[in-house]
Each structure stands twice: as structure tokens, then as C-alpha cells.
Amino acid sequence: MAQLGRLVLAATPLGDSRDASPRLVQALAGADVIAAEDTRRLRSLATALGARPTARVVSFYEDVETARLPKLLEALRAGESVLLVTDAGMPSVSDPGYRLVAACVAEDLPVTCIPGPSAVTTALAVSGLPSDRFCFEGFVPRKGGERAKWLGGLVTEPRTTVFFESPHRLAATLGDAADVLGGDRRAAVCRELTKTYEEVRRGPLAELAEWAAGGVRGEVTVVLAGAARQEVSVTDLIGEVADRVAAGERLKAVTAEVAEATGVSRKELYDAVLAARRGPAS
Structure with missing residues (x-):
């Protein structure tokens, strides 16, 4: 053979x-x-x-x-x-x-x-943003409606996000990102990494969008800060967990995932959902 x-x-x-x-x-x-x-x-x-x-x-x-x-x-x-x-x-x-x-x-x-x-890890390393957990999203959707929907999925994303964008669409993407995610959300635009005219711009999305409006050239990688963790109580999360379980997911898996994302105690959330199922004590 x-x-x-x-x-x-x-x-x-x-x-x-x-x-x-x-x-x-x-x-x-x-x-x-x-x-x-x-x-x-x-x-x-x-x-x-x-x-x-x-x-x-x-x-x-x-x-x-x-x-x-x-x-x-x-x-x-x-x-x-x-x-x-x-x-x-x-x-x-x-x-x-x-x-x-x-x-x-x-x-x-x-x-x-x-x-x-790798442009992904190089940009992440120089961005100055948290790098212990991150996700890579590839290229941004070209059409405005699809781009807005895509950005909507990052509203509560706690990890740093890395993505590629065309220099010709960068200003529009950063502007949309400021509208959807908030102008204060921090980011870094990495241009022409390792090349003669390498440039890394760091700052809030609104500021970066204004800078990009003047025109940008070269290969671009964007690093976006994760969403700040919102303070929530166990009680606030019972409905979300119950809805997902009703849709077919396993209770233990859902409570573990939601607890990890929100910072609440997994055991407290699990016990609270079970208590809500039983209803008020007679």
C-alpha cells in the first residue's frame, strides 16, 4: 500500500x-x-x-x-x-x-x-484589552442590517472580541458599533500589523469611529472589549432558566452556563429554580 x-x-x-x-x-x-x-x-x-x-x-x-x-x-x-x-x-x-x-x-x-x-493573536496582544478569554468573529457582515444584528449579538458578550474589517467599511462598522454597543465601549483598531506603517488606535468606539471617518488604509483587525458584567440577583434569572429548560435544555447545564455568565452561585440558582417549581409553601 x-x-x-x-x-x-x-x-x-x-x-x-x-x-x-x-x-x-x-x-x-x-x-x-x-x-x-x-x-x-x-x-x-x-x-x-x-x-x-x-x-x-x-x-x-x-x-x-x-x-x-x-x-x-x-x-x-x-x-x-x-x-x-x-x-x-x-x-x-x-x-x-x-x-x-x-x-x-x-x-x-x-x-x-x-x-x-496570526493577526488575531497579534492584535489581541497589543490591544491592551483583557486577553484571558476572547472570541474570534471573522469578517463583519457587509450589509448594514446584517451588521447591526451581528453587533446586537455582542451586547452582552463578556469576552474580548476580535474581528476583521475592510478599511473602506471600518468607519461605518465602528459607527454602528457605537450606536449598538455604546460609544464608551473600548476597542483597538490595529492597522498594517508588523509592517512599516503599523498603527494601533485605542479608545472608546465613538472616538474611533470619528477617527476612521477621515479614511483608513491597509489591513485592519479590530479588538473590542467585552461587555461589563451586570449585577443581577438569583431571582432575576429564574425565568430565563425556566424558559430554556421548557425549551428542552437540561436544568443542570443551563444553571451552570447562566451562573458562569452572570457571576451568581450555581447552587443558589439551581435551588431557586427548584423552589420556584414547587411553588409557595402552604
Whole structure:
């Protein structure tokens, strides 16, 4: 039986080629096939790193991702190594790659990763906002109505949120965020990370929206502070828990989740819900 090849996901520099790892240089030189989001950027990166790829190079961007899968899977089944690189950062994180990884997992084909730069964690680290718990939301919806609904889902989100936005829509998104989340909610706009004109703007949403209205260029990552925890009592939460249990969720799981989100005692909340079920003592 022929030995299976391996899919290698390789993180590439966000801007400064010196951030590339030695493993990336070796992988570029040794791969049988390189699937690149932009073949021109791949060539520029290889030149900057002094790498001399001998691999077959295929384009692998969003519009052709599905069409390219069969040939790449065929190469992996035949024992060839396939290196996947995107324009910057980690493949499959809001970039092409997820479908190929999922297809490899479905066929039990080996998948590994060369870790490296990520705009998500880089922006989080320099934002000055809490980083012990965070969530990543990808790209913001383009249409105003969908964007407002998406922002509405962050009103009570306690974790720091990281997302990407086009520089052309940044002002509108920050303005909508100030309206929905409150102009005082703190955020950081990270522009051109690791590049010559890197800039990090920190402040309340209203202030950042006003700044962005003057025009912004480059790759943008936004870090948004989590919602301040609201002081609530156990009594205030009984109805929410009861409604979710009535909808089919398990009582213990719901009380644990609600208690974690609100800071109340799990046991007190659980006991209060049971007491409410029994009704007033006669």
C-alpha cells in the first residue's frame, strides 16, 4: 500500500518576512505541491526568504477552492506533500483552507501545521484589552442590517472580541458599533500589523469611529472589549432558566452556563429554580 502524503498548513508573515520560521523556508523548498492563495505573493515571499521551490504551484483562493480539492486530494493519496499558504497568517482562519482540511480529515489523510504569525493573536496582544478569554468573529457582515444584528449579538458578550474589517467599511462598522454597543465601549483598531506603517488606535468606539471617518488604509483587525458584567440577583434569572429548560435544555447545564455568565452561585440558582417549581409553601 502506497504511503499517504501530508497536508501542511503553513503560517506566513503578516508583513515582515523576517517573521518567517526556518520550518517555513524548508517546507517551501521541499514540498511536492504548493497551494497558494496568490501565486505572485508566494513567489515574492520565496524570493525574500531565499527559498527555491521546485514544487508544482497551484492557485488556491476562495473562488476556486472547491474546484481544486479533487486534484490536491489525489496528490495526497499518491504520497505527495502539499503545502498550503495564504497571503498572510494561518490558512483556514478566515482564509482558504478549511474545506481542504475537512476533506483530508474525512479521508483520514495526514494534516499538520507549521505555526507562526496570526493577526488575531497579534492584535489581541497589543490591544491592551483583557486577553484571558476572547472570541474570534471573522469578517463583519457587509450589509448594514446584517451588521447591526451581528453587533446586537455582542451586547452582552463578556469576552474580548476580535474581528476583521475592510478599511473602506471600518468607519461605518465602528459607527454602528457605537450606536449598538455604546460609544464608551473600548476597542483597538490595529492597522498594517508588523509592517512599516503599523498603527494601533485605542479608545472608546465613538472616538474611533470619528477617527476612521477621515479614511483608513491597509489591513485592519479590530479588538473590542467585552461587555461589563451586570449585577443581577438569583431571582432575576429564574425565568430565563425556566424558559430554556421548557425549551428542552437540561436544568443542570443551563444553571451552570447562566451562573458562569452572570457571576451568581450555581447552587443558589439551581435551588431557586427548584423552589420556584414547587411553588409557595402552604
